[in-house]
Amino acid sequence: MADFLAAHTGLDPEDWAATRALGHRMLDDMIDWLADARARPVWRRMPDGKRAELRAPLPQDGVGLEAIYADFQRLVLPYGAANEHPRMMGWVNGGGNAAGILAELLTAVFNPNCAGRDHAGIEMERQVVAWAAEMVGMPAETSGVLLAGSSMANMVAVLVARRAALGAEVRTGGVGGVRLVAYASAAAHGCVPRALDMAGIGSDALRLVPADAAHRMEVGALRAAVAADQAAGLRPFLVVGTAGTVDCGAIDDLAGVAEVARAAGLWFHVDGAFGATAALSARYRPLLAGIERADSLAFDFHKWMQVPYDAGCVLVRDPAMHLATFAQDLAYLTYAERGMAGNPPWPRDLGPDLSREFRALKVWMTLLAYGADGLGRVVEHGCKVARHLAARVAREPALELLAPVTLNIVCFRVVALSDAANRELVADLQEAGIAAPSTTVIGGRLAIRAALFNHRTTEADADALVDGVLQLAAQRAVLR
Numbered sequence: 001m002a003d004f005l006a007a008h009t010g011l012d013p014e015d016w017a018a019t020r021a022l023g024h025r026m027l028d029d030m031i032d033w034l035a036d037a038r039a040r041p042v043w044r045r046m047p048d049g050k051r052a053e054l055r056a057p058l059p060q061d062g063v064g065l066e067a068i069y070a071d072f073q074r075l076v077l078p079y080g081a082a083n084e085h086p087r088m089m090g091w092v093n094g095g096g097n098a099a100g101i102l103a104e105l106l107t108a109v110f111n112p113n114c115a116g117r118d119h120a121g122i123e124m125e126r127q128v129v130a131w132a133a134e135m136v137g138m139p140a141e142t143s144g145v146l147l148a149g150s151s152m153a154n155m156v157a158v159l160v161a162r163r164a165a166l167g168a169e170v171r172t173g174g175v176g177g178v179r180l181v182a183y184a185s186a187a188a189h190g191c192v193p194r195a196l197d198m199a200g201i202g203s204d205a206l207r208l209v210p211a212d213a214a215h216r217m218e219v220g221a222l223r224a225a226v227a228a229d230q231a232a233g234l235r236p237f238l239v240v241g242t243a244g245t246v247d248c249g250a251i252d253d254l255a256g257v258a259e260v261a262r263a264a265g266l267w268f269h270v271d272g273a274f275g276a277t278a279a280l281s282a283r284y285r286p287l288l289a290g291i292e293r294a295d296s297l298a299f300d301f302h303k304w305m306q307v308p309y310d311a312g313c314v315l316v317r318d319p320a321m322h323l324a325t326f327a328q329d330l331a332y333l334t335y336a337e338r339g340m341a342g343n344p345p346w347p348r349d350l351g352p353d354l355s356r357e358f359r360a361l362k363v364w365m366t367l368l369a370y371g372a373d374g375l376g377r378v379v380e381h382g383c384k385v386a387r388h389l390a391a392r393v394a395r396e397p398a399l400e401l402l403a404p405v406t407l408n409i410v411c412f413r414v415v416a417l418s419d420a421a422n423r424e425l426v427a428d429l430q431e432a433g434i435a436a437p438s439t440t441v442i443g444g445r446l447a448i449r450a451a452l453f454n455h456r457t458t459e460a461d462a463d464a465l466v467d468g469v470l471q472l473a474a475q476r477a478v479l480r
């Protein structure tokens with residue numbers, strides 16, 4: 001490398017043969033590594049020595065790719081976040097897929113800047129957005145843009161709702177003294193208050209409406225809260241329905257929430273980060289009734305739809321309002337009648353990013369490779385494994401279910417152990433490499449939370465989780 005760089009100013013090799021051979025070997029190794037996932041422990045802590053090895057001064061001379069790849073295999077690959085593993089059950093993580101892996105390679109070669117301009121990447125993103133709208137029953141003209149994830153998608157939706165409520169002046173003058181108020185379920189994701197914070201409205205402007213025993217926003221309480229705020233001279237502008245709460249997968253009565261929003265003249269946004277994917281299943285789609293009435297929807301392709309990270313999406317029913325929220329007139333980025341600067345509107349006028357990666361290809365290839373029905377079967381499979389796990393928990397006297405299972409998330413605890421000990425138990429399971437659930441708090445109790453998002457997870461994996469919990473809990477009970 002060093003010799004080569006002395007003689008050339010570019011970065012391409014003189015001869016691609018070595019790159020080609022290494023690339024083939026990497027692909028073979030990575031496919032083996034994926035195929036062997038089940039045989040490995042779900043997670044291994046990266047040893048301190050290897051962390052230290054990663055910390056090195058800025059390299060001055062280039063190193064051969066062979067050596068770099070050897071470092072990757074030694075220092076990186078064994079210490080991943082485990083998303084490929086069938087017994088990864090923590091948080092909300094998709095498992096990736098073969099079409100998505102190959103798409104990432106093609107994306108890196110194609111390497112467009114999807115800020116905009118006239119190229120196939122922009123057309124493909126529009127197609128993916130149209131598929132998303134079709135999936136949830138929103139109109140064909142629905143606008144949308146791909147983003148890093150639902151956190152950004154919820155943020156964009158809050159900004160469009162803010163623009164709709166206060167007009168163009170809000171973009172130049174800010175919210176000023178207007179006391180905007182938004183509403184979401186007490187079970188809403190933390191990125192919703194943060195979006196209000198980032199939008200300059202403040203997270204205190206979010207009313208957390210109580211949820212019922214099924215973790216669904218109480219529509220009556222929502223209606224009463226809006227009326228009280230309007231009577232007090234505040235400015236209600238937005239209600240966020242949740243389709244799939246992060247704790248336990250509850251789905252708000254979206255039709256009921258839509259009705260309150262319509263009656264009060266509020267923007268109706270849905271956070272369907274993973275739950276919107278249930279629209280791909282004929283069995284679970286009815287739970288989302290009302291989602292098609294959303295003014296905007298945030299959801300992720302990288303969760304239940306298994307697209308490699310990252311790929312989130314916001315849909316906005318009113319394309320003109322979406323554009324009016326972000327569009328800028330800049331001499332160096334202006335649209336042209338023809339040539340490369342044609343093809344408006346560009347994604348850079350639909351969200352906060354200018355330079356953007358080509359996320360659409362991996363989404364497009366995943367949807368084409370498996371079809372809506374294939375991904376719908378992944379949804380149904382995850383829910384089936386969750387029901388199996390919940391039934392097993394119910395049968396085990398040592399365990400207690402903490403929340404109803406709507407979709408693919410099961411929250412439970414070991415009855416005999418304290419909250420602290422249940423939390424330790426989850427770390428024990430992860431460190432033993434048996435399974436990797438996460439934790440949350442349900443009704444004041446620490447919950448062991450198993451979220452069945454990975455398409456490779458089977459009922460036997462769910463049983464392995466319970467067996468591991470019971471075994472490690474017995475050890476803890478003995479040790480106490």
Ligand SMILES: *Cc1c(COP(=O)(O)O)cnc(C)c1O
Pocket residue numbers: 092148149150151152189191242244245246271272273274300312
């Ligand atoms: C995951 C999640 C988010 C955040 O999405 P990211 O893609 O992680 O930014 C928001 N809401 C819910 C309900 C989620 O599950």
